[in-house]
Every structure is written in C-alpha cells, then in structure tokens.
Amino acid sequence: MTDPIIETSGLTREFRVRDTSTGSVQRALKRRTLVAVDELSVRVGPGEAVGYIGANGAGKSTTIKMLTGILVPTRGSVTTCGLRPVQDRRRLARQVGVVFGQRSQLWWDLPVRESFRILAAIHDLSATAEQERTDELVERLEMAEFLGTPVRQLSLGQRMRAEVAAALLHSPRLVILDEPTIGLDVLSKQRLREFLVAERRTHGTTLLLTTHDMGDVERLCDRILVIDRGRLAYDGDLLGLSRTVGAERVLVVDLAEATEDLTGITATRHLASEGHGLRQRLAFDAETTTAARVLAAVSERAEVLDLTVEEPDIEDVVRRIYAARR
Ligand SMILES: Nc1ncnc2c1ncn2[C@@H]1O[C@H](COP(=O)(O)OP(=O)(O)OP(=O)(O)O)[C@@H](O)[C@H]1O
Numbered sequence: 437m438t439d440p441i442i443e444t445s446g447l448t449r450e451f452r453v454r455d456t457s458t459g460s461v462q463r464a465l466k467r468r469t470l471v472a473v474d475e476l477s478v479r480v481g482p483g484e485a486v487g488y489i490g491a492n493g494a495g496k497s498t499t500i501k502m503l504t505g506i507l508v509p510t511r512g513s514v515t516t517c518g519l520r521p522v523q524d525r526r527r528l529a530r531q532v533g534v535v536f537g538q539r540s541q542l543w544w545d546l547p548v549r550e551s552f553r554i555l556a557a558i559h560d561l562s563a564t565a566e567q568e569r570t571d572e573l574v575e576r577l578e579m580a581e582f583l584g585t586p587v588r589q590l591s592l593g594q595r596m597r598a599e600v601a602a603a604l605l606h607s608p609r610l611v612i613l614d615e616p617t618i619g620l621d622v623l624s625k626q627r628l629r630e631f632l633v634a635e636r637r638t639h640g641t642t643l644l645l646t647t648h649d650m651g652d653v654e655r656l657c658d659r660i661l662v663i664d665r666g667r668l669a670y671d672g673d674l675l676g677l678s679r680t681v682g683a684e685r686v687l688v689v690d691l692a693e694a695t696e697d698l699t700g701i702t703a704t705r706h707l708a709s710e711g712h713g714l715r716q717r718l719a720f721d722a723e724t725t726t727a728a729r730v731l732a733a734v735s736e737r738a739e740v741l742d743l744t745v746e747e748p749d750i751e752d753v754v755r756r757i758y759a760a761r762r
Pocket residue numbers: 451452453470471472490491492493494495496497498499
C-alpha cells in the first residue's frame with residue numbers, strides 16, 4: 437500500500453475556554469474544556485481530492501492547523517507527507533501549500549511577479565525550476581496581464597489566482613485550501629476549479645479543501661469528510677452523502693404553455709409552479725430515478741423549453757447529518 441499523505445489516529449485538540457453556561461460572575465472565573473477536534477482518525481492517499489465539510493466551529497481550521505504544525509495536538513498522532521508536523525515543520529513546508537482565503541502570503545505593495553520571486557528564493561528553487569514553474573502557473577491561471585501589478589490593486593478573482601500560484605509555486609504534494617472560491621464570481625470560480633483539476637491530473641497533487649460551496653465539492657472532490665463538533669460524521673463520496681440523508685435533487689422545467697401542476701410522476705414530488713405553470717419544480721430521489729426519466733415523463737405532458745437540475749444544498753445535507761446524530 438502506498439504511503440498516505442495524511443494519517444491521523446485519535447487526533448484530539450482541546451482548548452480551555454470560559455464557561456458561558458453559567459451566570460456572569462461565575463463566568464469570569466469558571467473554565468471548561470472544549471474539545472475542538474475529537475479522536476479524528478483518517479487516512480488520505482496520494483492524489484486524492486478531499487472536501488472537509490462542517491458548520492462554523494465544527495473543527496476544520498483546528499484540524500488544518502494540526503496537519504500543518506501550527507497547533508500541537510492534545511492527544512493522538514498525526515503525520516503529513518510522512519512527517520511529524522510540529523517537529524518537522526520546516527521540512528513539511530516544502531511539501532505542503534496552504535491557501536487561506538482570508539490571509540495573504542503575497543507582499544501587498546509589490547508586483548505579483550516579485551512575490552513569486554521571493555517565494556521561489558524561500559523555497560530554494562533553481563533558476564530553471566523557478567522559470568518553468570512560474571511560466572506554467574502564469575499560463576494556466578491566466579495571470580500574464582497582472583503580473584506587473586501590485587497585489588493591493590488586484591481584483592478578488594485575480595488575487596485568489598495569485599494566492600493559489602504562490603502556494604503552489606514549489607509544487608507541493610499536498611495543497612490545503614480554505615474556502616478557495618468564497619466571494620468569487622462564476623467565471624473566476626470556474627477558472628480556479630479547472631486549474632486545480634488540471635494540477636491534480638498533471639502532478640498527482642493531493643487536495644484537501646474546506647468549503648461551503650456545493651460546486652467546489654462536486655467538481656473538485658472525490659471524497660468528503662464531514663466533521664460535527666470535532667467528530668468525523670461521514671467519510672465517503674458525494675452520492676453516498678446525499679443518500680445517507682435522503683437528499684433530493686430538483687428538476688426545474690420551463691414549459692411552452694401554461695400547464696396544470698405536474699403531479700403523479702413516478703418517484704417525484706411536485707414542489708411548486710410559477711406563472712400559471714410555465715415554470716415547475718419537481719423534487720426527485722436520485723436513487724430511484726434519474727433527471728432524464730423525469731424529463732421524459734414531463735415531456736409526455738408538456739413541451740419543455742428549458743431545464744435545470746438543482747443539486748441538494750450542502751448546508752442542508754450537513755444539517756440533516758447533524759440532525760440524525762443528535
Ligand atoms: N485558540 C482557541 N481557543 C479557544 N477555542 C478555540 C480556539 N480555536 C478554536 N477554538 C474553538 O474550537 C472550535 C472549533 O473551531 P475551528 O476554528 O476549528 O472551527 P471551523 O470548523 O474551522 O469553523 P469555521 O468554519 O467558522 O472556520 C470552536 O468552538 C472554536 O470556538
């Protein structure tokens with residue numbers, strides 16, 4: 437079996453926090469233990485693309501900090517790229533690239549190209565390696581037009597591309613991305629996702645990303661880990677995740693004429709009609725039928741001009757998983 441890129445066993449991190457369950461006077465004095473990550477045991481192999489999903493405060497950042505050596509675990513073990521993150525932090529930095537949407541690793545006042553040069557020097561890249569890798573990233577992330585622009589003048593989409601390039605300049609084996617597409621427009625999101633898919637394909641890079649965006653999960657991840665109050669609540673693929681909670685997909689059809697409600701179609705549930713039935717929404721269970729079959733049944737009753745299929749909302753899926761565990 438190939439060596440894992442990430443391996444944790446019983447990984448736990450506790451914090452001492454003020455106890456907010458008591459009154460204001462006691463609160464200032466009383467402290468309790470908060471278990472941010474609770475006995476996490478996972479193994480991620482080379483080349484996997486893993487979505488790390490959970491509500492705010494579930495423990496995602498704490499896990500990432502332990503994987504990268506920023507935080508010391510309270511208990512349990514962790515190896516990243518075969519190294520002990522805290523003890524081998526410097527060596528690990530050569531093998532891991534981290535993109536935190538909110539935090540920049542670029543020099544604000546310098547042109548993008550200068551930041552890349554500094555990072556290449558920090559990572560000890562040879563002149564040839566630096567040139568080749570920079571050219572590759574500039575082309576793939578379409579950065580040529582703003583290479584000479586100071587970082588502070590970039591649009592959010594441009595800056596995110598520059599951040600990703602900066603984190604990947606040294607060709608890390610593992611790339612950790614925290615909400616990589618948050619706030620980006622549709623086109624920028626698409627570009628970034630396509631780049632990450634291509635990077636993984638050409639270099640066999642392992643991806644671990646936190647996101648609230650279903651599109652990121654769908655297009656980038658072949659495995660999903662859901663964390664709930666520090667504990668692993670799900671480990672599997674997207675289809676399995678939807679199945680676990682019985683989440684439905686929704687077919688939205690635009691019809692040529694006003695049509696009465698499309699009820700009674702096998703394995704569907706009529707959700708709503710708008711404009712006297714010109715647009716109708718049908719929920720269906722992806723396990724028992726397909727969008728194509730539902731569409732065929734609709735087409736027997738009305739002429740379909742346009743359609744979209746809405747995937748289950750990731751927040752909703754996570755909420756359902758959480759609800760089932762309470
Ligand atoms: N330094 C700290 N001191 C005390 N409590 C902390 C600390 N860091 C995190 N926590 C707590 O640990 C829990 C997990 O936090 P964490 O930041 O890992 O969650 P998260 O899943 O990354 O959330 P978000 O999506 O909001 O970033 C939360 O209850 C948080 O308040």
